[in-house]
Amino acid sequence: DTEVTQTPKHLVMGMTNKKSLKCEQHMGHRAMYWYKQKAKKPPELMFVYSYEKLSINESVPSRFSPECPNSSLLNLHLHALQPEDSALYLCASSQVSAVNTEAFFGQGTRLTVV
Amino acid sequence: GENVEQHPSTLSVQEGDSAVIKCTYSDSASNYFPWYKQELGKRPQLIIDIRSNVGEKKDQRIAVTLNKTAKHFSLHITETQPEDSAVYFCAASAHRNNYGQNFVFGPGTRLSVLP
Numbered sequence: 001d002t003e004v005t006q007t008p009k010h011l012v013m014g015m016t017n018k019k020s021l022k023c024e025q026h027m028g029h030r031a032m033y034w035y036k037q038k039a040k041k042p043p044e045l046m047f048v049y050s051y052e053k054l055s056i057n058e059s060v061p062s063r064f065s066p067e068c069p070n071s072s073l074l075n076l077h078l079h080a081l082q083p084e085d086s087a088l089y090l091c092a093s094s095q096v097s098a099v100n101t102e103a104f105f106g107q108g109t110r111l112t113v114v
Numbered sequence: 115g116e117n118v119e120q121h122p123s124t125l126s127v128q129e130g131d132s133a134v135i136k137c138t139y140s141d142s143a144s145n146y147f148p149w150y151k152q153e154l155g156k157r158p159q160l161i162i163d164i165r166s167n168v169g170e171k172k173d174q175r176i177a178v179t180l181n182k183t184a185k186h187f188s189l190h191i192t193e194t195q196p197e198d199s200a201v202y203f204c205a206a207s208a209h210r211n212n213y214g215q216n217f218v219f220g221p222g223t224r225l226s227v228l229p
Binding site: 031032033040041042043044045048049050055056090094096101102103104105106107108 | 146148150156157158159160163203213214215216217218219220221222
């Protein structure tokens with residue numbers, strides 16, 4: 001199984017809503033990532049979890065709150081978002097202990113903030 | 115932090131011709147350089163990667179070269195086909211033990227293969 005599964009595929013939310021994005025992998029990867037991708041732009045790293053602990057936070061606003069409840073799951077909790085937060089949110093996973101390994105991406109959640 | 119530049123931003127080639135995309139990076143600690151292909155509305159998918167201890171790697175019609183001294187690496191696609199049309203991203207990463215990868219992506223190249 002080389003799949004990273006993200007739910008939902010599409011999400012429309014208001015600026016006062018609270019929602020969560022979910023990501024799951026069963027490859028035994030202990031590093032998981034959240035990326036944000038705007039149209040015609042490259043993915044931008046938001047957060048990295050290593051062994052279920054937050055290891056990198058790329059100065060992301062607090063309205064985005066990541067959570068890694070176990071080694072297979074990664075969530076991104078959303079609250080009080082702005083329309084400019086509309087984007088494709090990609091989850092990825094990779095090994096941690098091996099040097100330089102491939103990151104597998106999920107299909108993404110396309111988020112629209114209205 | 116790492117900065118990755120990529121050229122050209124758009125590239126059109128005739129079917130059967132070769133395509134070359136070039137990237138430069140700034141952080142000498144970067145030691146892993148993957149290339150991703152992203153079709154419209156789909157996830158990025160790894161097509162080839164190269165590690166810092168290797169100068170060149172080839173997989174069928176795709177090859178990547180790395181010049182660590184000059185801090186640049188290139189993607190070469192030969193005998194291009196219409197299904198090669200997509201956006202290609204290079205990336206650079208410096209692995210740190212127990213921290214995972216901090217991939218930084220280039221801005222992307224939109225490749226169009228004309229039949």
